[in-house]
Amino acid sequence: MTPSQSPLQQPTAVTDPAVQDPASTRDQALVVLRNLVGRADADFHDGQFEAIEALVDAGRRALVVQRTGWGKSAVYFVASLLLRARGAGPTLIVSPLLALMRDQVAAAERAGVRAMAINSANATEWDLVSAALAADEVDVLLVSPERLTNPSFRENQLPTLIRRTGLLVIDEAHCISDWGHDFRPDYRRIADLIAQLPASVPVLATTATANSRVVADIEEQLGTGVFTIRGPLARKSLRLGVLRLSDSRDRLGWLLTHLAELPGSGIIYTLTVSAAEDTARLLAEAGHVVRSYTGRTDPMDRESLEEALKNNQVKALVATSALGMGFDKPDLGFVVHLGAPSSPVAYYQQVGRAGRGSANADVLLLPGSEDKDIWQYFATASMPSQEKAMAVLGALGEAARPMSTPALEARVDLRRTPLELLLKVLAVDGAVRRVSGGWESTGQPWAYDAERYQRIAQARVDEQDSMVEYEQMTGCRMEYLAAALDDSTAAPCGRCDGCAGRWFPTEIGSGAAAAASESLSHAGLPVDPRTLWPTGMDSLGVQVKGKLKPEEQVGPGRALARLTDLGWGNALRARFAAGAPDAPVDPAMAQAVVAVLRDWGQARWAGQGRPVAVVAMPSRSKPQLVGSLAQAMCEIGQLPYLGQLSLEFGGPTGERGGNSAYRLAGVWDRFSVGPDLAAAIASYGGGPVLLIDDLVDSRWTLTVAGRALRQAGVGQVLPLVLAQAG
Known part of the structure; x- marks a missing residue:
């Protein structure tokens, strides 16, 4: 440079x-x-x-x-x-x-x-x-x-x-x-x-x-x-509106029907990566020139995508908040949100990308029923807990030398991103410092500021309530956003749907609704096998390191959908919501899993050979769900059911969502192949089996259970699960 x-x-x-x-x-x-x-x-x-x-x-x-x-x-x-x-x-x-x-x-x-x-x-x-x-x-x-x-x-x-x-x-x-x-x-x-x-x-x-x-x-x-x-924060060029539709199908159908009518090129914001990718795929299949832009997008690709939008080479980027501060296109014609951000401030920051250098730009919010669940997830994921903070300080205080983040993961049950966030918070507070080789304790006393974090948490709740009020209000939307930013000059804009009436069409083309419905019913995503053990497992009493032995690995798997998906994600979130009762899999969901299985089979089982039988995971929370799904796969696929694995030592410990090392320690040696299952496996000559489970998160449950099956003589283990977390 x-x-x-x-x-x-x-x-x-x-x-x-x-x-x-x-x-x-x-x-x-x-x-x-x-x-x-x-x-x-x-x-x-x-x-x-x-x-x-x-x-x-x-x-x-x-x-x-x-x-x-x-x-x-x-x-x-x-x-x-x-x-x-x-x-x-x-x-x-x-x-x-x-x-x-x-x-x-x-x-x-x-x-x-x-x-x-x-x-x-x-x-x-x-x-x-x-x-x-x-x-x-x-x-x-x-x-x-x-x-x-x-x-x-x-x-x-x-x-x-x-x-x-x-x-x-x-x-x-x-x-x-x-x-x-x-x-x-x-x-x-x-x-x-x-x-x-x-x-x-x-x-x-x-x-x-x-x-x-x-x-x-x-x-x-x-x-x-x-x-x-x-200065005054209201933007005279923006025309704001909110269109409340019943579900994801209608929101996507509206986009399919009316995207071409929106002025110029713009941004379609979603709340999750999977929603951005699914929406971009649907729109592209319908002939719209769009691309997805998320935290998973390669940095070099991001730059080229930004240039494509600036040069009007695409109609829209379908993006998460990864496309936000710093993107400058003065003539950006529109911003559409599929799902609402968690606060008016965040919303205004994103819609402010539009109409910077033009007289008019359209801004439309299509809120979703799942928005609050997503807000809650991100709000809690970013808040450090006293327990985790003290665990980090304790581990660093006992260490003889600086500790890397992977090494800390074997001492503290936090995933990489929240662990790094917590370390930065502690560093700002002077309790730890980043040095060559990792992190070390400064020895400075540190106290968890519960009042401060409670204040932040309450502010976030208040902001979420304000966002819901914005969606449901009947007055001037620009005035409301400006007032939320404490702009003393906030006044009616005369342009939004609250001031001038609805400016956007509401009808959804029948073909678009059908296409959206078909896209949302699309199911199936890969579940990649684990091939490396986490570092530092010996400190958690698990004596493994390096690569998994090939003869103990599971094969590639499939899941029906992510919990964050627009389509099956809604039904799956309801199934796995806190307090949701256990119940057999419903026929439509079972048929969707069969479709995943069929598509997987057409791909020749990723070179592993057709499964010859079905094995179920033992589930303490959803036994009916897992058992009925396994039975449905047997009946529809005409495969024998060999039984389920056994739980040892009371079953897995810990909670979902922990980091890789702790999740592995929590399931290590907790599954076994009992005598009946071992005999059934032997009778089928070691052919591949489907391993049925309800929810995959860290993939260590499937890895450890599959390893036990491989050691019992199964030729290959092919996981098939309902939902993937995240």
Whole structure:
């Protein structure tokens, strides 16, 4: 990576007499602004110059809360060039997403600002960045918040940056706040970074989505004497609406019927990865040019998909919240939500992608009955518990050397993502630190702030209630969203369905409804076999490591659907909901599993051979469900039923959802092949068998049970389950 060499970016650009000669800072700033945008008649929006003046002349700490498209980047680009002209060092921008960094670097280069970035995607290029900084060839350096926690960066590069920084900018500053809808622990480190800066270095925080609680939290972390500019947040270009439909079939049918009528190109948001992938598949099969964009999308593919949408090469990206902050397409024509985000703030942040540079853009919400369940899942998954926090601190306190995250997984029953989140929270609180080789305890006392987390949890519940109120209200929707952001100028927009009446069609084409129904009835997804044991199992009393022996592995399996799927996911979520009674599998669900089995068979059983018999898992919670499913497979597939495995030592321990090491320890040696089952297996000559279960999560239950069957003489074990978690 090398700094751009356009004329405005030569070292003389920031010391040009045209910048230095005018008598007032405003005159200087206006010259720079007009150079940046390439328009001789350009002028500042209300509040832009006031923020620049506070940074450049007064060296203050400022917070700018303005709607998307207002021009927050112009504030820090102009301020950066003015400060550079006065001899200051480069501006350091903390930016949360790679997509946002790409857009910011591109915008800076177009504006004649020499910009570079350092993040996880180009960490090896630090030598180039360092050389450019040393040569004073960088006006703006963008850094991801996660780099601030990297031990090597923190110890070797950050001190030099702090000494040279002329301006610190925190973009998407709502991420600083516990109350923010996109809270990231790494952002809370910024308060430490600010404390290390010389008092003379100005600081700017910017966001488009912050209510009064978030503003107060950001101001507290920025320090004393913060200069805050809050503008009206309502977007005049957006036309809002809500269409409540009965189920996923109707929502998808509506999209199939009317997607082509929506203006330009846009984004279709879903709440889960599987919903995004399923929706994109359905729309593409119907001839619409769409692609999915989720957390599972490869980073290189993300960049090409973003470009495709910006260049109107696709009608829409069907996306999760992975496509959010930082994506900038001024003429984005529409945003449709299949399912509602959990708060008006999060919703407004996403719909704010549309209509930035155009007079009109359409925004439609199609809420789903499953939304609350999904909100609850994500809310609880991100909240650290006192028990888990103390377990992490205990494990690190006892360790003689730093522990890696995989090693900690064998000591603490937390999956990788929530464990890493908890470690970051503890690091921000000063209880642990990331060093070369992993994590270690600082020895600092730490107490679980139950009141704080209870406050956050209650705020999330309140926000969810507000989102439901938004869906059901009859007044102005834009006024409601602006008021949710504590915008004192909130007023009726005159455009939304509450002000001007329903602007969108409601009918669903019969062909579209049938296509949606058929797509939702589509079932079957692979259940990949485990091939590696988790690390550190000896510490949990399980003496395995490395690869599973080939003769003890299960084969590829199949599941009817994920619990998060739009189609069978709804029925399966009801089956596995807390307190749901055990009952035999219903005929429609059994027939769907048969269809999965048939499709699987057409794929030649993935080279494993046709199964010759059926074995059931022993289930303590759903014995009727598992037993009846096994019986149905026997009857329809004309396969003999060999029986079920036996439980040992009371059966598996622990709860679903734990990390890999603990889930394996909880099922290890808990299944056996009894005498009757062993005799039945022997009578069928070791051919492949179907292993029937109700729900697969970590896959260790199937792995351990299948291993027992393989050791008893089964040639291959082919798992067939109703549901896959997640």
